[in-house]
Amino acid sequence: MYYPLNSCLILLLIFSLIYNLPCASSKQGFGWCETTQFQCGSITAGFPFWGGNRPEPCGHSSLELRCNSKKITSLNISNYEYNVIHINKTSNTLRLVRADFVGSFCSATFNTTTFPPEISELPIYNSLTIFHHCNPRFHYVSSYTCPGGVVVSAYQNPIYQRSCQENFTVSVPRTYSPGEKQLNLTLLESVLREGVEVTVNTDEITCEECSSSPIDHYDRCSQPFRCGDQTSLLYPFWVRGRQDCGHPEFKLNCSAGFAELTISSVRFRILEVNYESHIIRLARSDYIDNLCPQDPLNVQFTESVVRLAGIEMLTIFYGCKTLSVLIDHSSNYNVRKLDCVGDQKGITNYFVTRNNSSPFRGNNEGDKLSSLRKSCKSVNIPVPLSAFNTLRPDNLKKTLEQGFELKLNQDCSMCLESKGACGYNQTSRGFVCYCNGGTYENNCSSEKRSPVTFGKEIRIVSGSVAGVVLFLVLLTLFLRFLRKRKIRLRQQKLKALIPLEHYTYAQVKRITKSFAEVVGRGGFGIVYKGTLSDGRVVAVKVLKDTKGNGEDFINEVATMSRTSHLNIVSLLGFCSEGSKRAIIYEFLGNGSLDKFISGKSSVNMDWTALYKIALGVARGLEYLHHGCKTRIVHFDIKPQNVLLDDNFFPKVSDFGLAKLCEKKESVLSLLDTRGTVGYIAPEMISRVYGNVSHKSDVYSYGMLVLDMIGARNKENANLASSSNTSSMYFPEWVYRDLELANSGRHIENRINSEDDDLAKKMTLVGLWCIQPSPVDRPAMNRVVEMMEGSLEALEVPPRPVLQQIPTSNLQESSILSEDVSVYTEG
Known part of the structure; x- marks a missing residue:
C-alpha cells in the first residue's frame, strides 16, 4: 500500500518527539501503572518500584520488589538480597536490612555491599570496618571467635588491623561505638538487624523503556545476546534493556559468569538453549554440587511459555523420622537413603523413584506417600525420563547437575519459523511476534495485525501536510534518531558483555567535580579522584585514546569485571558514551608502589x-x-x-x-x-x-x-x-x-x-x-x-x-x- 510522503514525514516527526519525551510522559502512557501497585504483607509500593503484578515498565529496572512465601518484601541490590522493612512514600525513603544480617552474624557473607546511584544512604550512618581471619594472638583485643575458628573484630586500630587478612564495611548509626576492649557481638547483631534508612533519588532514575516502534522491537529482539557462558540467547530470556524481548518471569542474572534465572524464588542455571529444536536445558542452582540445600522449594513452571519435556518428577524427603511404611519388597517405589552433613540423630533423608519391577498396588501406596509428605519436608525435582529409573545414591548428584529439558511453546516456535522475533507485549501482557515492518499477534505469515502496528500509526496521520522546511527539520531529527539508536544498541551490547554499573558522562563529571583533582597519569589515560553519591572515595580513569572501537577500554573493563580477589583492584563501574570512556574503581590512599x-x-x-x-x-x-x-x-x-x-x-x-x-x-x-x-x-x-x-x-x-x-x-x-x-x-x-x-x-x-x-x-x-x-x-x-x-x-x-x-x-x-x-x- 502506498502512503503520501508528507504523511510519512509527519509521522517521523511525531515519533522523534515522542522518543525524546521525559519519563513522566512515558509513564502516563502506561495506564495500568497508575492503578497497579506492588503488594506484599504490609508493604505497598508504586513508582519507581515494580514487581509482582506491577510490570517492569512501571518502575526502574534495578528496583524490583519481590514477595516470598513468608510475605517478606525483598530488593536485590548489587547481587545481595535486602529485606524491605518500611517504605515512606512521602519522603521517598525506605528502611533496608541485608538478609544475611537477619540471622547470626558469623553465618553472614563477609562482603561489602554498595548502593546504586538511584539509592543513597542517609547521613545518619557511619561506615564501620569489620576485620576477620585475624591473628589469634590478639584474641584479647576486642575480638570474637566464630564457629570454625574465624576471629572477627571491629577494633579500629591500624596496628591491630594488620594482623587480620580480610575486612569489609557495614553501615551503623553514628551513635554506635564498637568498643576498644571487648566486641559485643550481640549488640552489633541487634544494630545490623535494624537496617539502614535510604532515600530513592528519582533524579538519577532515567526512562528505561520510553515509546519505541515495533521495528525497534524487531531489530532488538531478533538479535541474540550473551549472558555469562551462554551465547545467542533469545525469548523467553531477557536482561536489562530487552524487557520487551522476553517473558517477565525469565529475567537473567549474568554476574556470576553463567546465565541464571529465578522461578518461584528458586534459581536455575541455563546449561543449553537450542532454538532449532526449541529445547532449553536447566539445572537447579541449589542442587549443583549439593544434594542437601537449606529449605529447598517446589517450582511451578509457567506452561504458557515453556513445558516440561520427557521428564519424571523425583521426590526427595528431608528430615524424616521413619520410612518403614514404604521399605518392603512389594512396594511400587524404590526408597533410598540420602545422607546430609549435619543431620540430627534419628533424622533421615530419602529420595523415591518408581519400582518398575513390581506391579502397581493401587491407592494404598499413594496413601503411604501422602502420609509421608505430612511428616517430612518434600521437594519435587524434574529428572530426564531416561535417567529416572536408574537413579542411585552414587549417580544422583551427577544426574541433577546435568539438568532437565523444557520446550518452548508453539507460539514462539511458529514466530521463529516465520522469520519473526518472539517478545512480550507489556500492554496486553501476552506473547507477541515482532516482524520486520510491523507487529503480528502470532507469526509473520499472519494477515491479522495487532492494534499497535506501524501501518496503523501511518494511517492515523495520513493526509497531514508538510512543506520543504518540515522535510529539512524531519531529516535532521531522523539523522539524530539514527545516531542515538546506534549508540543505544552499542551500549546495550556492552552492558550485556559487562555486567557492571553503567555511569553516564554527566555522572562521571559530578563524581570527579568536573575532573578537579588529578591523582595519576598513565599510558592509557588520566586518573582523577572522585566521590560517589554514597560518600565513597573512588578513582576514575578517563581514557585519552578515543580512536577506533576502544578495544583497550573494553579489554580492561571486561577483564576486571571477571575478577574478585583481595589483591586485585575492585572495579565499581564504567562509562561508555560515544567517544567518552571511563573506568571507576576503588581508591587506594597510598598510591602506587x-x-x-x-x-x-x-x-x-x-x-x-x-x-x-x-x-x-x-x-x-x-x-x-x-x-x-x-x-x-x-x-x-x-x-x-x-x-x-x-x-x-x-x-x-x-x-x-x-x-x-x-x-x-x-x-x-x-x-x-x-x-x-x-x-x-x-x-x-x-x-x-x-x-x-x-x-x-x-x-x-x-x-x-x-x-x-x-x-x-x-x-x-x-x-x-x-x-x-x-x-x-x-x-x-x-x-x-x-x-x-x-x-x-x-x-x-x-x-x-x-x-x-x-x-x-x-x-x-x-x-x-x-x-x-x-x-x-x-x-x-x-x-x-x-x-x-x-x-x-x-x-x-x-x-x-x-x-x-x-x-x-x-x-x-x-x-x-x-x-x-x-x-x-x-
Missing part, C-alpha cells in the same frame, strides 16, 4: 613490609592465572601498576594490556609486543627464547621483586655497564652477590640478621622467575609456595644469560606502556 621503592616517598619500608607486598602481588597473579574460570594474563606487571591501600596492602591494577585465554592454552598468539621496557619477558621481544604464555607475567613479577629489594639501584648501575640502556644487566650482579655470599653489597647495605632470610628468599624467587626460557620459570602457584615456604627448600637458580636487546629493536607497532606512575596519591 613505585614511589616507595624509587626514593620519592619519605616512608622507608622495612623488609617485612616489602615481603608482604611481594607475596600479595604473587597471590593476585596466582588468582588471575589459576583462580579464574578463564585465565587472565596481565602483560604489564611493574611497580606503577601495584597500588597500596592505607595499610600498604597491595592490589594489582591497570588491565589495559591484559589478554584472556583458556587454561588449557599454553601458547598465546600476539601480533604486538605488550608491556613496559625493563619488565618485558625476552620471548615478547624475540621468539628465540620461547613462546609467549602466562609465564611472561612470571618474568615481569621477578623483575618487580628484584626491583623492590634494591637490585636495580641506579647508583650501582655503572658496575654492570656504562651504557645502561637495558634493564637486563642487573640480575648478573645479584647472582654474583649470591655466589660470594655477600648479600649486602648490591642488594641492601643495612640488612640485619632477622631480615637476611627474607631478602635472600625474595632474591632467589626473583632470579627463578627471570629465567630466560619460559619453561624454566615456575608457575605463579609455585611462586606463592616458594614465597610462603622455608628458605632452606629453595635452590640457587641457574645464572640468567641474556643478550642485551636495545630498545630500538622494539617496533613502533608494539604496545608499550609509559614508564610513569599510573596512580599516585595527590
Whole structure:
C-alpha cells in the first residue's frame, strides 16, 4: 500500500518527539501503572518500584520488589538480597536490612555491599570496618571467635588491623561505638538487624523503556545476546534493556559468569538453549554440587511459555523420622537413603523413584506417600525420563547437575519459523511476534495485525501536510534518531558483555567535580579522584585514546569485571558514551608502589613490609592465572601498576594490556609486543627464547621483586655497564652477590640478621622467575609456595644469560606502556 510522503514525514516527526519525551510522559502512557501497585504483607509500593503484578515498565529496572512465601518484601541490590522493612512514600525513603544480617552474624557473607546511584544512604550512618581471619594472638583485643575458628573484630586500630587478612564495611548509626576492649557481638547483631534508612533519588532514575516502534522491537529482539557462558540467547530470556524481548518471569542474572534465572524464588542455571529444536536445558542452582540445600522449594513452571519435556518428577524427603511404611519388597517405589552433613540423630533423608519391577498396588501406596509428605519436608525435582529409573545414591548428584529439558511453546516456535522475533507485549501482557515492518499477534505469515502496528500509526496521520522546511527539520531529527539508536544498541551490547554499573558522562563529571583533582597519569589515560553519591572515595580513569572501537577500554573493563580477589583492584563501574570512556574503581590512599621503592616517598619500608607486598602481588597473579574460570594474563606487571591501600596492602591494577585465554592454552598468539621496557619477558621481544604464555607475567613479577629489594639501584648501575640502556644487566650482579655470599653489597647495605632470610628468599624467587626460557620459570602457584615456604627448600637458580636487546629493536607497532606512575596519591 502506498502512503503520501508528507504523511510519512509527519509521522517521523511525531515519533522523534515522542522518543525524546521525559519519563513522566512515558509513564502516563502506561495506564495500568497508575492503578497497579506492588503488594506484599504490609508493604505497598508504586513508582519507581515494580514487581509482582506491577510490570517492569512501571518502575526502574534495578528496583524490583519481590514477595516470598513468608510475605517478606525483598530488593536485590548489587547481587545481595535486602529485606524491605518500611517504605515512606512521602519522603521517598525506605528502611533496608541485608538478609544475611537477619540471622547470626558469623553465618553472614563477609562482603561489602554498595548502593546504586538511584539509592543513597542517609547521613545518619557511619561506615564501620569489620576485620576477620585475624591473628589469634590478639584474641584479647576486642575480638570474637566464630564457629570454625574465624576471629572477627571491629577494633579500629591500624596496628591491630594488620594482623587480620580480610575486612569489609557495614553501615551503623553514628551513635554506635564498637568498643576498644571487648566486641559485643550481640549488640552489633541487634544494630545490623535494624537496617539502614535510604532515600530513592528519582533524579538519577532515567526512562528505561520510553515509546519505541515495533521495528525497534524487531531489530532488538531478533538479535541474540550473551549472558555469562551462554551465547545467542533469545525469548523467553531477557536482561536489562530487552524487557520487551522476553517473558517477565525469565529475567537473567549474568554476574556470576553463567546465565541464571529465578522461578518461584528458586534459581536455575541455563546449561543449553537450542532454538532449532526449541529445547532449553536447566539445572537447579541449589542442587549443583549439593544434594542437601537449606529449605529447598517446589517450582511451578509457567506452561504458557515453556513445558516440561520427557521428564519424571523425583521426590526427595528431608528430615524424616521413619520410612518403614514404604521399605518392603512389594512396594511400587524404590526408597533410598540420602545422607546430609549435619543431620540430627534419628533424622533421615530419602529420595523415591518408581519400582518398575513390581506391579502397581493401587491407592494404598499413594496413601503411604501422602502420609509421608505430612511428616517430612518434600521437594519435587524434574529428572530426564531416561535417567529416572536408574537413579542411585552414587549417580544422583551427577544426574541433577546435568539438568532437565523444557520446550518452548508453539507460539514462539511458529514466530521463529516465520522469520519473526518472539517478545512480550507489556500492554496486553501476552506473547507477541515482532516482524520486520510491523507487529503480528502470532507469526509473520499472519494477515491479522495487532492494534499497535506501524501501518496503523501511518494511517492515523495520513493526509497531514508538510512543506520543504518540515522535510529539512524531519531529516535532521531522523539523522539524530539514527545516531542515538546506534549508540543505544552499542551500549546495550556492552552492558550485556559487562555486567557492571553503567555511569553516564554527566555522572562521571559530578563524581570527579568536573575532573578537579588529578591523582595519576598513565599510558592509557588520566586518573582523577572522585566521590560517589554514597560518600565513597573512588578513582576514575578517563581514557585519552578515543580512536577506533576502544578495544583497550573494553579489554580492561571486561577483564576486571571477571575478577574478585583481595589483591586485585575492585572495579565499581564504567562509562561508555560515544567517544567518552571511563573506568571507576576503588581508591587506594597510598598510591602506587613505585614511589616507595624509587626514593620519592619519605616512608622507608622495612623488609617485612616489602615481603608482604611481594607475596600479595604473587597471590593476585596466582588468582588471575589459576583462580579464574578463564585465565587472565596481565602483560604489564611493574611497580606503577601495584597500588597500596592505607595499610600498604597491595592490589594489582591497570588491565589495559591484559589478554584472556583458556587454561588449557599454553601458547598465546600476539601480533604486538605488550608491556613496559625493563619488565618485558625476552620471548615478547624475540621468539628465540620461547613462546609467549602466562609465564611472561612470571618474568615481569621477578623483575618487580628484584626491583623492590634494591637490585636495580641506579647508583650501582655503572658496575654492570656504562651504557645502561637495558634493564637486563642487573640480575648478573645479584647472582654474583649470591655466589660470594655477600648479600649486602648490591642488594641492601643495612640488612640485619632477622631480615637476611627474607631478602635472600625474595632474591632467589626473583632470579627463578627471570629465567630466560619460559619453561624454566615456575608457575605463579609455585611462586606463592616458594614465597610462603622455608628458605632452606629453595635452590640457587641457574645464572640468567641474556643478550642485551636495545630498545630500538622494539617496533613502533608494539604496545608499550609509559614508564610513569599510573596512580599516585595527590
